Amino acid sequence: MPSLSHGRACLAVAFGFILFFLVLKLQYAIHSPTSFSFTTQYSRPSNSRTHGVSNDTLGFQKIFVINAPWRSDRKDSIALAASYTGISLDWIPGVSVEDMQDKAYPPGNHRTVSPGNKGSWRAHMNAIRTVIERNLTTALIMEDDGDWDLRIREQLEVFGKGTRKMPELIAKAERQVTLQPPSWDTKLDRKELAKRSSIDLSSLSSRDDTNNVYGSDWDVLWLGHCGAELPPPALNSPNRILIPNDDTVPSPQHLKPMRSAPLDPISTLYPPHTRVLHHLNHTLCTIAYAVTQRGARKILYEFGVREFSKGYDFALSDFCNGLTRGSRRETMPVCIGVNPPLFSHWFGDGRGGSDIMGVGSGGRETGSRYVRWSVRRNLERLGTGEGVEESWGDPSDEERRGG
Ligand SMILES: *[C@@H]1O[C@H](CO)[C@@H](O)[C@H](O)[C@H]1NC(C)=O
Ligand SMILES: *[C@@H]1O[C@H](CO)[C@@H](O)[C@H](O)[C@H]1NC(C)=O
Ligand SMILES: *[C@@H]1O[C@H](CO)[C@@H](O)[C@H](O)[C@H]1NC(C)=O
Numbered sequence: 001m002p003s004l005s006h007g008r009a010c011l012a013v014a015f016g017f018i019l020f021f022l023v024l025k026l027q028y029a030i031h032s033p034t035s036f037s038f039t040t041q042y043s044r045p046s047n048s049r050t051h052g053v054s055n056d057t058l059g060f061q062k063i064f065v066i067n068a069p070w071r072s073d074r075k076d077s078i079a080l081a082a083s084y085t086g087i088s089l090d091w092i093p094g095v096s097v098e099d100m101q102d103k104a105y106p107p108g109n110h111r112t113v114s115p116g117n118k119g120s121w122r123a124h125m126n127a128i129r130t131v132i133e134r135n136l137t138t139a140l141i142m143e144d145d146g147d148w149d150l151r152i153r154e155q156l157e158v159f160g161k162g163t164r165k166m167p168e169l170i171a172k173a174e175r176q177v178t179l180q181p182p183s184w185d186t187k188l189d190r191k192e193l194a195k196r197s198s199i200d201l202s203s204l205s206s207r208d209d210t211n212n213v214y215g216s217d218w219d220v221l222w223l224g225h226c227g228a229e230l231p232p233p234a235l236n237s238p239n240r241i242l243i244p245n246d247d248t249v250p251s252p253q254h255l256k257p258m259r260s261a262p263l264d265p266i267s268t269l270y271p272p273h274t275r276v277l278h279h280l281n282h283t284l285c286t287i288a289y290a291v292t293q294r295g296a297r298k299i300l301y302e303f304g305v306r307e308f309s310k311g312y313d314f315a316l317s318d319f320c321n322g323l324t325r326g327s328r329r330e331t332m333p334v335c336i337g338v339n340p341p342l343f344s345h346w347f348g349d350g351r352g353g354s355d356i357m358g359v360g361s362g363g364r365e366t367g368s369r370y371v372r373w374s375v376r377r378n379l380e381r382l383g384t385g386e387g388v389e390e391s392w393g394d395p396s397d398e399e400r401r402g403g
Helices: 002-031 035-042 073-083 116-133 151-181 192-197 293-306 312-320 379-384
Strands: 062-067 090-092 136-143 146-148 198-200 220-224 240-243 277-278 286-293 335-339 343-345
Touching: 035 146, 062 073, 062 116, 073 146, 090 116, 116 136, 116 151, 116 312, 136 220, 151 240, 151 277, 151 335, 192 198, 220 312, 220 343, 286 293, 293 312
Parallel strands: 062 090, 062 136, 198 240, 220 335
Antiparallel strands: 136 286, 146 343, 220 286, 240 277, 277 335
């Protein structure tokens, strides 16, 4: 009787499925509830989309990581971190100054630049040139000690809504400055000035566009730094976008680039847990930044062809501020910063110092600033499924709001 045996087979299969899911559920309930919810929620493209921040290059066309071939320790660590966040990386080999010849430097006083900074500059130039050679529309360039929050996709989704609006705001604010040089009421205090120079992200309408998460009318998005000044206040035309109640921002008392540094201005200028997108001003450390094809071409011209006379992070900061020779207000690049940053330096257990500064992280704290659910701090826990450890001992969103 074929129909009977068919029915039985179906029943058996259905029963098998139910059993399978029960066991699966039980297993997760027993072993790793947090890590299970973590992996489904954050580490993988949510609905297997290949575009937008949910994909494995975070909505950029490529992610390049600069790693010196002799620093396999750093390569191992960042590759593991990337795997737990479902990110795929392309490597740009770091460069040793011994492999460079004097005549290969662009004009400029490169002799004042330290050997470590020379190597770093060359590696960044190679990354930028790769963006150009492969005709990439956008790329994220990261140094191999970068750290990020396990919720990086959520953060970038919101960040992208802001970066799509920022170029327009910057242009308006710049026009305003030219028309009417700043002459703000000196009676206004810093907080009031900051408030009037800012606009809330929720008040800006923007369509979701997974093919163009970050917009395209910019040159540099400086996502990971160790200090970025806010632009001067702009009262009649805001030059900052606020993301309020961002649970991934640590409490104000933690907002500083290192333990001994003074607090960042945003810790007092804005309500706690506010992230600020802004027209870039002086910025330090190239931990992570994105470029467009247009931005890459300008940068390679500036520092690969025209002049090399300072460390690359100072150079990039100058570029963004129109301080490079021959820069004019009308042709200023569009550079967007974020405060606190989304990527931060990870200082490991004290052995693996930086090759740029020529100093170890000895005397410095272990960990990374600004990042709450640090992927690096949680590498072991992610493996064992113990759940995520918060870096700053901050209360969660619900606790904060008295929930
Ligand atoms: C990720 O999304 C961006 C933007 O839509 C796209 O340019 C890029 O090619 C995608 N990357 C992958 C690996 O699919
Ligand atoms: C580079 O990319 C742009 C836009 O994606 C395209 O219009 C152009 O034809 C490409 N150039 C080459 C040489 O492939
Ligand atoms: C950066 O700040 C300085 C001093 O406040 C200002 O003169 C300069 O115009 C700013 N640059 C940009 C790009 O806003």
